Amino acid sequence: MTEVLSRTGVIRPDPKDPSALRIDEVLVRKMLVLFIRDETSKARLKRAVVGVSGGVDSAVSAALASEALGPEHVMGLFTPYRHSSADSRRHARAISKKFGFTLEEVPITAQVDAYFRAAPVDESDPRIRIRMGNKMARERKSIEYDRSWPDGIVVGTSNKTELLLGYGTQFGDMACGINPVGDLYKTQLRELALHLGVPEEIVRKAPTAELWEGQTDEGELGFTYADADLVLYHMVDRRLRPSELIAAGFDAALVTKIREMVRKNHYKRVMPLIAKVSLRTVGHDFLYPRDWEAD
Amino acid sequence: MSVRIAIAQCSPALGAVRRNLAMHASWIARAHEAGAQLVVFPELSLTGYYLKDLAADVACGADDPQLAPIADASREIDISAGFVERSADAKLHIAQGYWSKGKLVHVHRKVYLPTYGIFDDGRYFGPGDRFETFESVGGSTGVAICEDLWHVSTPYLYAAAGAAMVLAPSASPGRGVAEGGDLGTAESCRLMDRFYAQYLTLYVVYVNRVGHEDGIAFWGGSEIVAPDGTVVARAPEFDEHLLVGEIDLDLVARERARNPLLRDEREDIVLRNVAGRLGLPLERRD
Numbered sequence: 001m002t003e004v005l006s007r008t009g010v011i012r013p014d015p016k017d018p019s020a021l022r023i024d025e026v027l028v029r030k031m032l033v034l035f036i037r038d039e040t041s042k043a044r045l046k047r048a049v050v051g052v053s054g055g056v057d058s059a060v061s062a063a064l065a066s067e068a069l070g071p072e073h074v075m076g077l078f079t080p081y082r083h084s085s086a087d088s089r090r091h092a093r094a095i096s097k098k099f100g101f102t103l104e105e106v107p108i109t110a111q112v113d114a115y116f117r118a119a120p121v122d123e124s125d126p127r128i129r130i131r132m133g134n135k136m137a138r139e140r141k142s143i144e145y146d147r148s149w150p151d152g153i154v155v156g157t158s159n160k161t162e163l164l165l166g167y168g169t170q171f172g173d174m175a176c177g178i179n180p181v182g183d184l185y186k187t188q189l190r191e192l193a194l195h196l197g198v199p200e201e202i203v204r205k206a207p208t209a210e211l212w213e214g215q216t217d218e219g220e221l222g223f224t225y226a227d228a229d230l231v232l233y234h235m236v237d238r239r240l241r242p243s244e245l246i247a248a249g250f251d252a253a254l255v256t257k258i259r260e261m262v263r264k265n266h267y268k269r270v271m272p273l274i275a276k277v278s279l280r281t282v283g284h285d286f287l288y289p290r291d292w293e294a295d
Numbered sequence: 296m297s298v299r300i301a302i303a304q305c306s307p308a309l310g311a312v313r314r315n316l317a318m319h320a321s322w323i324a325r326a327h328e329a330g331a332q333l334v335v336f337p338e339l340s341l342t343g344y345y346l347k348d349l350a351a352d353v354a355c356g357a358d359d360p361q362l363a364p365i366a367d368a369s370r371e372i373d374i375s376a377g378f379v380e381r382s383a384d385a386k387l388h389i390a391q392g393y394w395s396k397g398k399l400v401h402v403h404r405k406v407y408l409p410t411y412g413i414f415d416d417g418r419y420f421g422p423g424d425r426f427e428t429f430e431s432v433g434g435s436t437g438v439a440i441c442e443d444l445w446h447v448s449t450p451y452l453y454a455a456a457g458a459a460m461v462l463a464p465s466a467s468p469g470r471g472v473a474e475g476g477d478l479g480t481a482e483s484c485r486l487m488d489r490f491y492a493q494y495l496t497l498y499v500v501y502v503n504r505v506g507h508e509d510g511i512a513f514w515g516g517s518e519i520v521a522p523d524g525t526v527v528a529r530a531p532e533f534d535e536h537l538l539v540g541e542i543d544l545d546l547v548a549r550e551r552a553r554n555p556l557l558r559d560e561r562e563d564i565v566l567r568n569v570a571g572r573l574g575l576p577l578e579r580r581d
Contacts, residue, residue, distance in 0.1 A: 022474035031469065031512055034533055038507040178510070287347040290509050295311040 013234040013248040025195035032180040036068035047152035052076035054091035058157040071100035082109040133211030137172025153177040161186040166265020186225040301331035302538040306506025309343030333373040337504035340377040344466035345508040354381040369394035386421040401429040403438035434459035441465040454495035469514030493524035522550040
């Protein structure tokens with residue numbers, strides 16, 4: 001009993017104690033496999049389509065989908081742009097081999113470059129790099145959705161850290177039919193990845209969206225996932241206010257920055273706003289469950 | 296006296312009442328074959344749980360012909376199942392019926408409607424307003440639907456009224472995956488079941504469902520806990536399962552002889568305390 005309470009009841013916010021983020025990997029794996037299996041069949045679909053970048057998030061999504069539906073029902077799509085690294089391709093292939101699903105390579109360089117050639121842009125301009133990154137993310141997702149037709153579901157790869165920080169492209173990498181990893185912080189997802197057998201080299205490498213050469217998530221964000229996850233865990237899961245976190249010893253600048261990212265990017269996490277004018281409106285007061293089943 | 300009861304740890308289809316009726320028929324048959332005298336289904340077993348606006352679409356009166364197949368099946372074995380009840384004055388309730396010998400003998404309307412966190416019951420349903428015991432195959436019985444059980448006063452009132460068994464049909468979403476133990480929800484529920492059973496000296500029959508609705512997993516783990524605190528039977532987590540176990544009313548009597556907490560309970564003090572705080576007048580009965 002004491003053990004139960006110490007795990008669930010009295011977790012204190014402490015910037016030096018990352019143990020709050022530990023998960024029971026066996027239990028989480030079981031829950032996520034059942035989630036994919038059940039929700040795919042409720043959508044009357046049979047296959048999963050996963051964008052496999054060579055990184056840890058998509059490796060976990062693809063591994064879970066393979067376990068849930070059988071690897072023969074999983075299509076991995078590796079969609080490199082011209083500056084995608086050779087390591088990414090090697091890692092994507094290693095993941096496909098390890099979990100037994102088919103990996104197809106569909107380069108996106110031709111279409112992305114053709115689009116930007118129509119109105120030439122300066123690739124060294126940071127704002128243009130963001131536009132190009134968003135375009136790449138949406139190009140990839142349009143391919144995943146195309147390849148999912150007619151009986152596949154696009155399985156998402158955005159983790160809880162990215163979703164909360166809004167560190168992703170709306171209708172790009174954030175888009176999906178179901179997302180098995182969206183309630184796991186990056187730190188937790190790495191733990192699950194090791195449990196699933198994702199090669200250590202992939203789990204340990206620096207996360208990157210490869211939207212431009214040399215980009216890393218942590219370099220761009222200005223903080224590490226390990227630090228952000230602990231702040232987010234206490235702020236979101238444990239409902240502590242920023243002032244309480246700062247009083248507990250968390251870095252004030254980090255807490256404030258993270259809180260502001262969560263706030264200003266919330267629009268990415270919700271459905272588009274619909275102007276209400278009628279008596280009953282989709283999303284406002286026409287509220288049916290998505291898993292609305294046929295009788 | 297020993298009574299065999301069954302728990303149908305099933306996965307209802309959301310909003311698909313006809314499919315769920317067929318599903319019930321098959322679990323009822325299996326429970327009957329297993330020699331059970333009662334089969335208990337989870338909360339809203341005939342409709343699914345996260346109904347939202349579907350609640351009004353699937354609602355029916357407790358005497359609606361739609362429920363006739365359940366009443367008919369209860370000629371063979373008693374049945375406790377969940378549905379959305381539309382009352383005579385057209386309010387919607389989360390209800391659990393008890394059918395026996397072809398007839399509906401009791402309906403409990405969920406009193407505590409969780410409307411926080413992942414729950415939105417209060418938006419779609421009206422609350423019940425009473426906790427009444429009735430005679431089931433397991434003796435005097437009370438029904439606590441999911442959140443009802445989390446309120447200590449619910450099993451207390453049933454025990455005080457003489458219940459030997461509390462049926463607790465639930466749709467409990469599994470959450471809390473911290474390292475080093477069971478699902479957080481499972482730990483809380485087991486603690487609750489055992490505490491109530493042992494300290495109110497009655498049987499707690501916890502009936503949870505499985506499956507997913509809109510991404511939320513119901514964790515199963517149904518169990519029967521005896522008045523001495525022992526777990527008579529427990530179903531696996533997350534998988535469909537027909538759980539069968541024996542209820543022994545003699546054990547209730549033995550535990551109450553050994554541990555006469557209910558005999559010594561001072562309901563009059565409870566009543567005066569509550570009435571005093573609420574400013575309600577108390578009439579003397581002597």
